[in-house]
Amino acid sequence: MQEEYRTVARAGVHETExxxxxxxxxxxxxATEQEAQDFIASVRKEHAGATHNCWAYVIGADAxxxxxxxxxxxxxxxxxxxxxxxxxREMRYVVAVVTRYYGGVKLGAGGLIRAYGGAVGEAxxxxxxxxxxxxxxxxxxxxxxxxxxxxxxxxxxxxxxxxVAYGEAVTLEIGLPEAEVDAFRAWLADATAGTAGFxxxxxxxxxx
Numbered sequence: 001m002q003e004e005y006r007t008v009a010r011a012g013v014h015e016t017e018x019x020x021x022x023x024x025x026x027x028x029x030x031a032t033e034q035e036a037q038d039f040i041a042s043v044r045k046e047h048a049g050a051t052h053n054c055w056a057y058v059i060g061a062d063a064x065x066x067x068x069x070x071x072x073x074x075x076x077x078x079x080x081x082x083x084x085x086x087x088x089r090e091m092r093y094v095v096a097v098v099t100r101y102y103g104g105v106k107l108g109a110g111g112l113i114r115a116y117g118g119a120v121g122e123a124x125x126x127x128x129x130x131x132x133x134x135x136x137x138x139x140x141x142x143x144x145x146x147x148x149x150x151x152x153x154x155x156x157x158x159x160x161x162x163x164v165a166y167g168e169a170v171t172l173e174i175g176l177p178e179a180e181v182d183a184f185r186a187w188l189a190d191a192t193a194g195t196a197g198f199x200x201x202x203x204x205x206x207x208x
Contacts (some may be wrong), residue, residue: 005092005131005205011039014123018115020103025123027096028068029071033059033067036095043097049133051102054078054116057095058086061132073100073116077109081117089124096120115119132205135160135175140188141197142170150191160206169197 010030026043030036036057044053056068056079066087068079082096098119108113142150147170154161160175176184181200188196 006090006129006131007038007093008091008124009128009130012123012127012128014119016115016119016122017103018111018118019105019107021105021107022099022101022103023115023119024099024101024117025096026099027120027127029093029125030057031093033057033065039095040097043099044152047099050099051150052078052100053089054082054100055095055097056083056086056120058082058083058092061092061134063087063092063175069128071114074109076174077112077117078116081113082120085117085124086121086127089121091124091129096123133177134165135204135206136178136181137162137175137201138174138181138205139197139201140172140174140201141199143195146195147172147194148187149197151190162206173201175204 004158007029008027011026013024013026015022015024017023028039030039036059040055046141052069052071052073054069054073059065066083068083070078078098078197082098085096086096098116140150151161151164151172154172162175163171163173165171185198188198
């Protein structure tokens, strides 16, 4: 798995104008290909009267799924530069739709490539971007007497406490950077006089 990736924090739109043509770049996070396609469909519906609705998306922390469409623009002048801009900025789990309203001036192939790629780049500059970092999931099991202090200490040190469950004992699911697993295990044993349980799970991504 990749150590980290970047994505947009929320959906948003940024508009630019090139030789009287309007370019509206809509960006959104997308956890799956279906989410990306649903977002594209919603933008198409909103801008059904536009000259073009070109799009690109990258799904997967390793950029395993990459797709793009020129939507009627000359081949390779819209979707491809949009996709390249997303990849150059190391964006993942993201979808971009650039809506063009033609202004009467032809841009030529080079102009289109700059306009579509530039629209995505400017939108990425304008909208909030967040970094997601790889974590190991771990489960801590501690008795009720010590649970409050352990929970407070985890928050005080900025640990990613993802879930807390109360039963015969208290179970906390946390996220840990791989490099800190051994140090955390030692801290937990010291903080609970060796009474806490600790079990490593799989991997996930969380906000850096």
